[in-house]
Amino acid sequence: MEKILAPSILAADIMRLGEQIEAVKNAGAKYLHIDVMDGMFVPALSYGMCVVESIRKSCDMVLDVHLMIVEPGRHVEAFAKAGADIITIHLEACADAHEVIRQIHSCGCKAGVSIKPGTPIEVLEEYLDEVELILIMSVEPGFGGQKYIPESTERIRQTAELIRKSGREIELEVDGGVGAGNVELVLEAGANVIVAGSAVFKDPAKNAAEMMSILKKWD
Numbered sequence: 001m002e003k004i005l006a007p008s009i010l011a012a013d014i015m016r017l018g019e020q021i022e023a024v025k026n027a028g029a030k031y032l033h034i035d036v037m038d039g040m041f042v043p044a045l046s047y048g049m050c051v052v053e054s055i056r057k058s059c060d061m062v063l064d065v066h067l068m069i070v071e072p073g074r075h076v077e078a079f080a081k082a083g084a085d086i087i088t089i090h091l092e093a094c095a096d097a098h099e100v101i102r103q104i105h106s107c108g109c110k111a112g113v114s115i116k117p118g119t120p121i122e123v124l125e126e127y128l129d130e131v132e133l134i135l136i137m138s139v140e141p142g143f144g145g146q147k148y149i150p151e152s153t154e155r156i157r158q159t160a161e162l163i164r165k166s167g168r169e170i171e172l173e174v175d176g177g178v179g180a181g182n183v184e185l186v187l188e189a190g191a192n193v194i195v196a197g198s199a200v201f202k203d204p205a206k207n208a209a210e211m212m213s214i215l216k217k218w219d
């Protein structure tokens with residue numbers, strides 16, 4: 001599967017967001033990862049649909065919206081209307097994730113499911129027939145700039161195996177603490193969508209280009 005860079009704007013300079021998005025896009029990033037936090041599912045607050053809507057107006061990248069919010073079904077339609085292309089929910093945050101996935105699809109978006117580092121991989125099994133993307137968190141969700149949890153590599157490998165057995169084309173995304181120094185570990189384990197926030201936005205054009213040159217070797 002194509003290897004895709006998904007820069008996370010959590011680490012961007014909000015005052016220069018437009019030019020920084022342009023820089024990562026020009027470097028070859030295809031997805032733009034937008035982290036939505038509600039202060040409940042995770043301690044922090046970030047931003048909501050207004051930001052997605054504003055980015056959509058002048059950005060043709062795939063908008064990859066990562067909802068770290070309790071009962072995300074309450075807001076799926078609004079994020080879809082704002083311009084999200086992929087909406088990823090946390091299985092730990094929903095009473096009925098099957099229903100939320102159905103909602104995401106009925107809004108015309110691709111659906112992803114995510115799990116935190118402490119959640120067993122097996123919980124993903126019942127969603128393999130339904131989703132287009134699985135997101136393995138390689139840090140505790142809630143903050144950018146954390147260190148990659150080494151045990152994540154084995155979890156990525158096991159998830160890649162589940163996907164392979166399902167026979168479906170499901171994207172495998174990894175999020176948290178990934179940069180040029182460890183991205184090959186993550187690719188080797190079977191991921192194809194790489195989220196990178198702090199590793200990219202310290203110097204967006206240069207760092208995204210460096211990440212892309214590594215990703216291209218694995219295509």
Ligand SMILES: O=C(CO)[C@H](O)[C@H](O)COP(=O)(O)O
Pocket residue numbers: 008010011033035066068139140141142143144145146175176177178195196197198199
């Ligand atoms: O979902 C997230 C945090 O909950 C972010 O996408 C993630 O942390 C990216 O930031 P970094 O690459 O700096 O770790």
Ligand SMILES: [Fe+2]
Pocket residue numbers: 008033034035066175195
């Ligand atoms: Fe994220």
